[in-house]
Amino acid sequence: MAITSANQLELLQTAEAVAREKMIEPELVIEAMEDSLARAAKSRYGAEMDIRVKIDRKTGNATFTRARTVVTDEELENYQSQFTPDQAKTYFEPSRDGRGTWWRDGTRLDDFSGAPQPGDVFEEVVPPVDLGRIAAQSAKQVILQRVREAERDRQYEEFKDRAGTIINGIVKREEYGNIIVDVGRGEAILRRNEKIGRESYRPNDRIRTYIKDVRRETRGPQIFLSRTDPQFMAELFKMEVPEIYDGIIDIKAVARDPGSRAKIAVISYDSSIDPVGACVGMRGSRVQAVVGELQGEKIDIIPWNEDQATFLVNALQPAEVSKVVFDEEAGKIEVVVPDEQLSLAIGRRGQNVRLASQLTGLDIDILTEEEESKRRQAEFNARTQLFMEALDLDEFFAQLLVAEGFTDLEEVAYVEQDELLSIDGVDEDTARELQARARDVLEARAKAALDNARELGAEDSLIEFEGLTPQMVEALAKDGVKTLEDFATCADWELAGGWTTVNGQRVKDEGLLEPFEVSLEEAQTMVMTARVMLGWVDPTELDGGDDPDADAEADGAEGGTDEEAGA
CATH class of the missing domain: 2.40.50.140 (Nucleic acid-binding proteins)
Structure with missing residues (x-):
């Protein structure tokens, strides 16, 4: 196939037709044609030559040129497409038989008073090639490939922001x-x-x-x-409820069991507008439009509240909640419901409580009033038994202490004496005797724990470390932490405990010092203090709070590593 004037006249028409069909810019199609013709020409003139093709945007005429770039003597590699400044001097003139053009920094060069510089390009017109069948097919493939790439880029740019x-x-x-x-x-x-x-x-x-x-x-x-993503339902409500679209009502959280049931939490920034009523619409028209699109999925619309306990009570509707106990450290919440409300709170196959958990982001344990009463009674009896055995008290007096809020021996031993005197029937002598007995027991336990820790191999460096009680040292020694160096290598979550997400479920990581109610911040401080004492960390680096080890400790605070979590 020769590049004749007739063929050239058709190039622009072909480019426009392809651009309309693929919905891309005609310029991209013409550039693809130029590239394809240049590649085909290289197969005839030589692959090492830099052949360029320029199609006139008005007439469609294709001009073939051979380009040669000026490079330094050291950079010269390809004699067909490069030449040195000395070699270029021969061509450095305004025109060479009317075929040559010099370019510098993309601009046509008209001033030839100097000498050729590295980077200058000399273009020389060469005769159009006669494309054979194979070359023409190759050119067609190049054009199609470039058009496909342009079409893909256009499609990505159109949808990426949607x-x-x-x-x-x-x-x-x-x-x-x-x-x-x-x-x-x-x-x-x-x-x-x-x-x-x-x-x-x-x-x-x-x-x-x-x-x-x-x-x-x-x-x-x-x-x-x-169609199952929770945000699909949120976007449907945005389309049906003008107040959401206008920002007067905000969707704070969405939880779905696709095709069955969903919960959506909403809040109104205008006190005169009820967010639940606005989402429901006149006679349920708005919510029914969403339900119809979701194939009959039942939707509970819930008022959002900053108070997590109140929000959870709302999220568990239609079940009634008697009491909520929130454990911030564990991120769990216990909900007490009347016995007859248990099945309603849990829902069919646990659906109601599962959706409420997704909506609030909390792990929820549901107890009946009877179960909670039994648990409280068990705790009461256990504390009563502790005081009876440790302090040699009768059952009535031990129950009196528990009823007044005392939970362990430390509270009895070190509480202000006035708090004991406020208990009916307790005078100063009785208060002093109670505290003396409690302290004796605690000292005996501490001595026993210390002796056991030494037998397990705990060294003085760990025993004398400030912040660790004998019972803590004993617990550490039982787990193989026997020296200050061992302690300094521990992660904060290994000591204080944490939570790890495994297969979407939160799993508890038991900490060595968790039974002693050591917080994550306290564990971080003790570990860093041990590292400073051992000379592993420069204390001046801690002033800025940018210690990388501390950051690493904080990153692990939620639980184990990714490997341990099965991530």
Whole structure:
């Protein structure tokens, strides 16, 4: 195929036709043509030559040129596309038989008063090539490849900022349970695990989905859709409730069991507007529109509250809650409900409590009033027995101490005496005797723990470390921590305990000193103090709070490592 004037006249028309069909810029198609013609010409003139093609944007005429770049003597590698400044002097003139043009920094050179400089480019017109069948086919492949790349880039740029929004499409086909959806200027995929369970689609069905992710991959941009994502429901409410779209009402959290039930927490920034009522709409019109799109999924609309306990009570609706006990350190919460409300609070197959847990981000334990009463009674009896045995008290007096809020011997031994005197029937002599007995018991226990720790091999460096009680030293020695060096290598969460997420479930990591109620911050301080004492850490580096070891300790505070968590 020769590049004739007739062929050249068709180039612009072809570029425009392809650009319209693929919805890309005509300039990209012309550049692809230039590149393809240049590659084809190289196969005829020589692969080492730098052949360039320029297509006139008005006439469609293709000009073939050979480019040679000026380089230093040391950089000269390719004699076909490079030459030295001395070699270039021969060509350094305004025109060489009317075919040569000099360029410097992308600008045509008109001043030839100096000498050629490295980086200057000399372009020399060469005759158009006569493309053979193979060369023409190769040029066609280059054009198609460049057009495909441009089409993919256009598609990615169009959809990358639409992630997190709802889109309407038409079902094209089903592949292995996955739905391929036509979304206008491209195709997207709705995986089978992102479909609501009982949904089925046929070709040409209209479908509304949520753009979950847009990725640039080797085979082109991949658009992943979802109908099960919690944010799909949030976006549907935004479309149905003008107050949400305007920002008057905000969706704070969403939890879904797709196709079955969902909970959504909302808050109003205008005291005159009820967030729940606005989302429900007149006679339930707004919420029913969302329910219809989600194939009958039941939706509980819950008022959000900054107080976690209050929010949880709302989240467990329609069940009634008697009491909430919150454990901040463990991130868990205990909910006490009337006996007849237990099944309602838990829900079918645990659905209600599971959704409430997702909504609040808390681990929830549900107890009946009877179960909580039995547990409180068991704790009361255990503390009573402790005081009876340790302080040699009768049952009535021991129960009196527990009823007044005393939980262990340390409180009795070191509390202000006035607090003991406030108990009915306790005078100064009785108070002094109680405290003396408690201190004797504690001292005896400390001595026994210390002796046992020494037998286990605990060294004085650990025993004398400030902040560790004899019982703590004993617990450490039982686990093989016997020296100050051993202690300094411990992570803070190994001492204070923490939580690790394994397969989506929070698992408790027991700390060596957790029974002694050592907090994470206290563990961090003790470990860092030990490292300073051993000379491992310069104390001046700690003033700025930028110690990397401390940061590493804090990172592990939530529990074990990623490997331990099975991440």
